[in-house]
Amino acid sequence: MVRASREGLEVMTTDLMRRIRDRAARLCVIGQGYVGLPLAIAFARGGFVVTGLDTDPDRLGALNAGRSHSPDVEDETLATVLREGLYEASADFSVLDQSDVAVICVPTPLRKTKDPDISFVLAAAEEVAARFRPGHLVILESTTYPGTTQELLVPLFEGRGARPGVDVFLAFSPERIDPANPTYSVTDIPKVVGGVTPRCAALAAFLYRQIIAQVIVVSNAKVAELVKLYENVFRNVNIALANEFALMCRRLGVSTREVIDAAATKPFGFLPFYPGPGIGGHCIGVDPAYLAWKMRLDGYEARCIRLADEINRSMPGHVVELVGEALNRRRRCLNGATILALGVAYKRGVGDTRESPALEVLGRLIECGAGVAYADPYVPEITLGGHAFKAVEPTDERLAGADCVLILTDHAEFDYHRIVAVAALVVDTRGATYEIQAPAGRVVTL
Numbered sequence: 001m002v003r004a005s006r007e008g009l010e011v012m013t014t015d016l017m018r019r020i021r022d023r024a025a026r027l028c029v030i031g032q033g034y035v036g037l038p039l040a041i042a043f044a045r046g047g048f049v050v051t052g053l054d055t056d057p058d059r060l061g062a063l064n065a066g067r068s069h070s071p072d073v074e075d076e077t078l079a080t081v082l083r084e085g086l087y088e089a090s091a092d093f094s095v096l097d098q099s100d101v102a103v104i105c106v107p108t109p110l111r112k113t114k115d116p117d118i119s120f121v122l123a124a125a126e127e128v129a130a131r132f133r134p135g136h137l138v139i140l141e142s143t144t145y146p147g148t149t150q151e152l153l154v155p156l157f158e159g160r161g162a163r164p165g166v167d168v169f170l171a172f173s174p175e176r177i178d179p180a181n182p183t184y185s186v187t188d189i190p191k192v193v194g195g196v197t198p199r200c201a202a203l204a205a206f207l208y209r210q211i212i213a214q215v216i217v218v219s220n221a222k223v224a225e226l227v228k229l230y231e232n233v234f235r236n237v238n239i240a241l242a243n244e245f246a247l248m249c250r251r252l253g254v255s256t257r258e259v260i261d262a263a264a265t266k267p268f269g270f271l272p273f274y275p276g277p278g279i280g281g282h283c284i285g286v287d288p289a290y291l292a293w294k295m296r297l298d299g300y301e302a303r304c305i306r307l308a309d310e311i312n313r314s315m316p317g318h319v320v321e322l323v324g325e326a327l328n329r330r331r332r333c334l335n336g337a338t339i340l341a342l343g344v345a346y347k348r349g350v351g352d353t354r355e356s357p358a359l360e361v362l363g364r365l366i367e368c369g370a371g372v373a374y375a376d377p378y379v380p381e382i383t384l385g386g387h388a389f390k391a392v393e394p395t396d397e398r399l400a401g402a403d404c405v406l407i408l409t410d411h412a413e414f415d416y417h418r419i420v421a422v423a424a425l426v427v428d429t430r431g432a433t434y435e436i437q438a439p440a441g442r443v444v445t446l
């Protein structure tokens with residue numbers, strides 16, 4: 001392998017910058033999910049030739065046929081970049097041989113033991129390292145524990161004889177996208193970058209500045225990894241606080257939402273978070289566990305994270321209790337009740353059911369003997385306790401016929417005025433009906 005001399009390093013750096021600036025640099029984005037696809041398309045729209053690498057043949061087939069699975073990429077936009085030859089989805093990792101930049105956006109879930117499952121990152125990074133060529137810029141975007149870039153990626157490349165910052169440029173840049181957010185897309189959200197060396201950071205920042213207005217360079221990759229974790233721990237802990245506050249307000253006979261909304265009128269020092277049926281999605285409930293795991297290895301117990309997790313994970317059970325009590329007041333019991341659940345995605349506007357607390361709520365209701373049906377415009381089918389359920393339309397007949405209509409995800413597509421008018425009993429875990437007048441006892445909120 002050709003090693004870069006100091007002079008050669010300067011030439012290699014300038015050359016990569018020129019190729020990026022002139023859109024001659026070839027990009028590979030590994031993982032074409034909620035994060036990788038919008039990023040790949042943003043680069044393609046910025047004039048780069050991008051290959052979206054993935055291991056899922058169904059996903060690849062759909063993408064190359066112009067069908068996007070992401071709420072942040074319109075089919076039309078995908079079709080345009082495909083037609084212009086700026087984007088292609090592929091499972092052929094040999095394209096890395098010809099690439100200048102590889103960005104890794106693969107999943108970072110938890111194992112059953114709640115330890116980080118870093119196997120997807122390792123597999124993707126190994127593909128890149130195996131095809132490394134001098135001057136390659138490699139950026140990890142998957143959310144992960146502090147130290148991953150330095151402790152996992154660096155040795156992988158060094159094992160191939162590539163010195164980070166000299167022969168290969170390694171950086172971490174957290175993805176902060178909020179799928180289906182109508183205000184902030186991948187290119188509007190300031191990008192944080194930390195490199196294994198200052199040169200690595202400078203090159204990664206130069207790349208992102210081509211499509212993102214604000215790029216913030218931090219001291220190193222570990223700082224960048226921690227930025228993302230702190231953001232998501234912040235959300236997780238504040239949601240837990242709102243959830244616990246809801247439990248207290250219920251005992252005090254006070255509307256949680258009225259308290260939070262009034263508190264939110266304070267123009268400084270307060271950020272409103274609202275209660276819900278629990279934590280879902282691939283990030284907020286998962287990422288704090290990555291940090292807690294890493295700290296445990298160091299003999300430190302992350303107490304805020306542990307307590308927030310405990311409170312948030314207790315919420316599905318609390319929702320089931322709420323439904324049971326509401327039915328009881330109407331002389332019904334959970335066993336044998338018909339429940340129509342509205343929304344099973346982990347949040348509004350998406351079809352993602354990963355870690356969705358709605359699934360746990362429904363599973364528990366079934367265990368209690370309730371008959372369950374669900375409506376969700378984004379999720380055509382779910383599996384509960386080994387049984388497949390198909391989504392139903394929330395018709396007036398179904399709304400009126402259910403013993404309880406349970407709002408678990410506040411999708412904008414649901415007509416909440418109609419729901420409150422037609423249903424006999426509504427349990428609302430999302431505050432979707434908060435401003436709607438209803439006869440006493442008809443709507444129960446968290």
Ligand SMILES: NC(=O)c1ccc[n+]([C@@H]2O[C@H](COP(=O)([O-])OP(=O)(O)OC[C@H]3O[C@@H](n4cnc5c(N)ncnc54)[C@H](O)[C@@H]3O)[C@@H](O)[C@H]2O)c1
Nearest residue numbers: 031032033034035054055056105106108123124142143175
């Ligand atoms: N979803 C979000 O809102 C969000 C936001 C910010 C950060 N993140 C982080 O971004 C990362 C990716 O999340 P996501 O939601 O896009 O996941 P996803 O499951 O939607 O997509 C991941 C994709 O990677 C593919 N993949 C798995 N292993 C692969 C491999 N070895 N090579 C190539 N492709 C492979 C999968 O087939 C899938 O298409 C995670 O670390 C996540 O925590 C997610």
